[in-house]
Structure formats: C-alpha cells, structure tokens
Amino acid sequence: MSQCDGVYRLCSQSDVDSFFIKNGFCEEVNRLTIGNGSFDCQSITDLSPLLGIKKINNFFLRTIPNCSSLDGLDSLNTIGELFINTSSLTDLSGLRNLRTIEQLNHVYGNSSSSTGVNDLSMYASDLLEITTRLEIDSDTKLSGNSKELVPSEPENPDFILNLRFTSAKNDFTELISADIKHFPGFVLTNCNADSLSLVGLENVDSYSIFTINESDDLDLSPVNHLIADNLYFIGYSNSNHTNVLPNVRNLKNLGIIDYDGLSSIDILLPNLNEISEFFQISNNADLTDISVLNDLELPQKNRIDFLPDTRPYNIMITDNPNLDSCNLDLLCRALKVYPDSILIDDNGIGCTLEEVKRYCQTVSTDDLVDKEINLFPNPANGFVNITSESTIQKIELLDTTGKLIQVKNSHQTSINIDAYPPGTYIMRIYTENSIFHERFIIESL
Secondary structure, X not given: OOEEEEEEEEOOHHHHHOHHHHHOOOOEEEEEEXXXXXXXXXXXXXXXXXXXXXXXXXXXXXXXXXXXXXOOOXXXXXXXXXXXXXXXXXXXXXXXXXOEEEEEEEEEOOOOOOOOOOOOHHHOOOOOEEEEEEEEEEXXXXXXXXXXXXXXXXXXXXXXXXXXXXOOOEOOOOOOOOOOOEEEEEEEEOOEOOOEXXXXXXXXXXXXXXXXXXXXXXOOXXXXXXXXXXXXXEOOEOOOOOOOOOOOOEEEEEEEEOOEOOOEHHHHOOOOOEEEEEEEEEOOOOOOEOHHHOOOOOOOOOOOOOOOOOOOOOEEEEOOOOOOOOOOHHHHHHHHHOHHHEEEEOOOOOOOHHHHHHHHXXXXXXXXXXXXXXXXXXXXXXXXXXXXXXXXXEEEEEEOOOOXXXXXXXXXXXXXXXXXXXXXXXXXXXXXXXXXXXXXXEOOO
C-alpha cells in the first residue's frame, strides 16, 4: 500500500485539490487534519479529490463549516485514531465503507451555528468496529446507533468508553447492549446529574476499570451492584451522600481523590476486603474516617507505574485536612515491610507519619498478623463477647466516623450493644501488651 508518511493539514479547497499533486498518490496517510477548531477553513466544500485513501493512522476531522458531506472519503476503510466534529456535517454517508476505527473521539457542539448530526447515527452500520477506545464529547446524544458500537468484552478485552463534558440529556439505553455483563473500561469526565443518567447500565455486573472524574451528584443506583478491579473517584462532588457500592470487596487499585461530601470511606465501600496493589486517598475535604482500611492485607504493586507522583508508593494518604487520625494496624504492618513506599502527609492534626509511628510503637506488629483477640458473634445483636489471650484492661466502642460512644474500664468480656442502631462499629481493645481494633456489625433484630 502506497504511503504518505508526513503530517498534513488541509484548511482550504486548494489544499484538498492539490493533496495528491503535492504528495503523490497514496492509499495510506500517517496524520491528516482537515479543518480546524474555529471557522477559518470556510473554502473547503468538496472532499472528493481525496478519493482513493484507504487508511489514515491519525485523522482529525475538525470544523469545516461549508462542507456538509464526507463524500470523497468513500475509499476509507481503516482509521487508527479518529477525532471528528460533526457540528457542521449533515451527510456522513461518505464513510459508508469504513470498517475499523481503533480509537474514536466524537464531538458535537450545540450552538446557534450548528447544523450537523447531533447523535451517533453515522456509525449505525453493523460492519463498523471500534476496537480499543470510544470517547463521546459535549452535546452528542447517545442515540441513533446500533448497539454493536460498543463491543462485548470477549471481542475487545481492553475497550474503554469515556463520556466527557456531556450537556445533552443522556442515558445509556441505546448505547449499551443488555447482553454486556462485563465492561473493560468505563470513564465519566465532567458529567453531572442534570445531563446524565446511568440508566442502561443495570445489566453490567463488573468492570475492569470504573472511573468518575470531575463530575457532580450522579445517581449511582443503576450501578450500585457493580464489582470492579480498579475504582477511581477523582474530583467528584456528592451533595446527596447516598452513593453506596456494597458489592465492591476485592480491588486491585483504589483512588479517592478530591471527593467532596465523603466523610468516611466506609459509607461508599462498606464491605471492602482487599486492595491488592495500590491505593491513594488524597485531597478529600470532608473525610474524617478511613478505618475500613485497617484490616486489609498490604497492597503491593506488581506492574510498572509510569506516573512520577505515585511511582514510589503502595499507599498514599495526603492532603485530607479533616482526617485527624490514621492510626491503622495496616500502616504499622506497612512500615515494617516497606517503610519507603508509604506517603502520609499534610492531613489533619493527628494523621501524620510521626503520629502513626508513635501509635505503632504501642502495637505489636507480630500480633497484628496472628491476632489474640476474637469477637463473637459477628454480626451480633444484644451482646458482643470478647476472648483474649491477654488480660483486657479497657474496651472502647467507636462508630465508623471514629466517634467514641462507649468505654468499659474493666476486665469485662461481654458488651451490651442494645442501645445502638444496626451498622458497622469498631471495638478498640487495650490489653496489657497491645491495642487491637476489631470491626463488627450490629444487625437488625
């Protein structure tokens, strides 16, 4: 296949007409831009001089206000990366022979000058396959296409869907097929409850990556059953405080960064059991409690981290101004195993590396592996019983925000919990040798 290996930008009809004259006929183009981000390329009206191009590795089809048709691109069957702005395009049949796009970024901006196609109907052919990434931007409606646009996981195990800056009233009922049960990568960026509903995702049970980035007040109830390998909330505002993901138990990576309105990780992830590789808890203005992390096994990265800010660390707890305590047994074990792979910095007054080290001096890290304390029954109602190989000196009962709600200064081994509502609680147990933190659940009668 003859190739044009350079980088080409066409912003006039004469540029289009002379493309093959200047560069020689080629069926494959390395990088081609037609139009630009404004209305400067108004003289382009006809793309037919480009007939014969079969493959473009990087294709940027930007604003071409006086060209409403893509006729002339009829030979095109493969695109590596396609960025397309359809704000002025009314006839997209010129892509009728397109069969494969590796990465698609589709943009429609709704303005007084927009005359183009505002949905995904241009991709309605069952013969078209998007293999690795689909990004949908701005005012695009998630309708008008066949549901083959988003492949099933066995066909494309690394596929990522990224919906960004949406301002159209959207949900996923016409985009996601009901037979898709696992989604490799799902990312929402700059979306909010006024413009986006997650209805249509009810049948998706699991995600390799689930990310909500710079978004506000989304109702997660259609996906509250999800299981994920990697979970990220970055720049998320949740004024309703209602989102709970009870099925998320075993994660590889967790990022909770700049989550506005979250006071306790336990509220979002009440049944978290494992983070096997890495977690970052940073810039959360309302966060006061991370005790759900206490009994996790140590995370350990098993891959190369290419981000310089996170590369040295397995655990990052930073810039949480109201997190006044992070005295976790997990961190004591981590300091013993990989002290240079923990970053605790710029949190509330009691959540510092120095404070954690002082706490760990009072705790036997050997006992943390093979604990001498047992609570039963768990879940419980009425009473919780405690057994210990050492003499119990004091027992404190805390809720998941860290609030102290009961103290027993005795050798008592049974605690009355009748007065407390159902939920998760923490028992802090002081023995003659150590301090232990045990989580338990009060269940409804």
